[in-house]
Amino acid sequence: MSSVFSAPAAVSAVGPYLNARAIVDVNQQGILEHRLSHYSEGMQANISFLENPDWCQYYFDTHHRTETFGTRWLAATGRWDDKIVVDIGCGPGNVYATVGGQPKTLIGVDISPRALKMAVSVGYTPLLADAHNLPLVDRFADIVVLNATLHHCDDMARVLSEAARLVKPGGILLTDQDPQRSAWNFKGLGLLLRQVRFPFYKLINSVHYLPREHRLARRATELHNRKPGDGLDMEFYAQVLEPLGFIVEVHPHNHDLGAEVLEGEYGKSSWRLRLSQWLSGIDVKSAAAAQSMICIRSEEHTSELQSPCNL
Numbered sequence: 147m148s149s150v151f152s153a154p155a156a157v158s159a160v161g162p163y164l165n166a167r168a169i170v171d172v173n174q175q176g177i178l179e180h181r182l183s184h185y186s187e188g189m190q191a192n193i194s195f196l197e198n199p200d201w202c203q204y205y206f207d208t209h210h211r212t213e214t215f216g217t218r219w220l221a222a223t224g225r226w227d228d229k230i231v232v233d234i235g236c237g238p239g240n241v242y243a244t245v246g247g248q249p250k251t252l253i254g255v256d257i258s259p260r261a262l263k264m265a266v267s268v269g270y271t272p273l274l275a276d277a278h279n280l281p282l283v284d285r286f287a288d289i290v291v292l293n294a295t296l297h298h299c300d301d302m303a304r305v306l307s308e309a310a311r312l313v314k315p316g317g318i319l320l321t322d323q324d325p326q327r328s329a330w331n332f333k334g335l336g337l338l339l340r341q342v343r344f345p346f347y348k349l350i351n352s353v354h355y356l357p358r359e360h361r362l363a364r365r366a367t368e369l370h371n372r373k374p375g376d377g378l379d380m381e382f383y384a385q386v387l388e389p390l391g392f393i394v395e396v397h398p399h400n401h402d403l404g405a406e407v408l409e410g411e412y413g414k415s416s417w418r419l420r421l422s423q424w425l426s427g428i429d430v431k432s433a434a435a436a437q438s439m440i441c442i443r444s445e446e447h448t449s450e451l452q453s454p455c456n457l
Contacts, residue, residue, distance in 0.1 A: 159251055159271040163230075168281030173274065175259045180275040182257075188300050189257055189276070191366035196237060196258035201360055206238040206264060210293060210323065216244045217404030222442050223318050226252075229288040234277050234309055235295030237261045239268030255280065277305045280312070287312045294323035297370040297377065306386045310443070319392065319443040325370070326398055327377035328434035329415075329423065336426030337374060343418065354418075383441045392443040398436035412436045 156178045164170055173179040185193075196202045219241070226247035233241055236254035238261045254270030255277065256262050262272035275281055277292075277299055290312050296302045306321070313319050332340050347355035356364070370376050380396045387394050400413035407413070414420070415437055420430045428435050 156271050156273075160253055160273055163251075163253070163282050163286050165281050165283050170281050173259070175263065177259055177262055177272050177274050180273070180279075180281040182276050186300050188298070188367070188369045191363070191369075192298055193258050195363045195367050196256070196261040198363070199260065201363065202238055202258075202260055202264065204360075206240055206243070210240040211244050212401075214402060214404040216246070218399075218407050218440065219245050219320070219322070221405035221408055222320050222322075222440060223289050223291070226289065230286060230314075231289045231291070232282070232287045232309075232312055233270070234280070234290065234292045234305070235298065236265050236270060239265035239270055241291060241293050242270060243268045253282075277308060280308050282312055284311050285314045285317075287314060288317050290317070290319045292321045296321060296324045298367050300369060302370060302378065302382070303386050306383075307390065310387055310390050310392060313443075316444065319387075320441070321383075322440040323401075323438050325377035326434070326436055326439050327375060327379050329428070329437050330371065330374065330377055331426065331428065332374045332422055333426040336422040336424070336428075339422045339425060378439065380439065383439075383443070387443050395442045397440045397442075398433045398438070399440060400437050407440055408442075 157172070160178055168180055170178060170180050196205075223245075226242075226245060226249045228248065228250050230251045231249045232253045232255065234255045236242075236256050237258070239254065242252060242254075252270050253273055254262060254265040255273050255275050256265070257274060257276060259274060262270070262274060266272055277295065278301055290309050292305070292309055296305055299305045310319055344355060344358075344361060346352075365372060370378070380398070383394050383396050397407045397410070398412060399407040400415040402415075403411055403413035412433055413436070415423075415430075415435070419437070420435070423430050423435050
């Protein structure tokens, strides 16, 4: 795919898949935009974080860029060559920068103009839109992905349903890197340890330290990962997707594993997280202690698939 972006090229690439009723035009930054009538507090927090050039670049450089991440994703989706792919909440383009390939069409959806401009340089065709209300037609994409996206959205079920709506018969819907509720349910000394970790990191000049302004801005985007017990569970995916006719596979995992996740391996989180979990009474060797869940969904009863708008 070419990384050279132009507004006409974006219209040509995305145009066939736009909902005829959606009001979409090219904004002042030259990005195709679905005009939004409302920005929630959470949406504004996500925009503010990604519009900071240093924080956006740091996120791109340090998140979801490992070999194990790429191996895990390719095992789950297959290669992206010649596929129509939609990456919802693409940010600056981390996923495709790691997974690679030659998609037929690669649409990156986000609400941050800066992040979308960075994603263009990776190879995305940008679309500025709200993940809760996508201006795209039903059932056209071979692969739809949401990486570290759901827990940043106000209504996780709505966003997941919108993503499912785009998947063509026989296509794949994949999510990853959203916090598993049971793994982050800290209590007592375990919670205290999590709360004091950044002052400690600063004291020892740790690479894990983030300046307070950066840390607080990032936390403001974590709408469903701010306090103990926040996050998702395996039942969430089944409740949203099975009524839409999807087969659902959920694999809890820590972030150090590749394709082994799909074989039931959990991996091991950092010793710092395991210590907080142990002090909170969480069995660190169990599936409940796995940081995230990768959810793979393929469409089964294609004739019965309903639009989430009609549920």
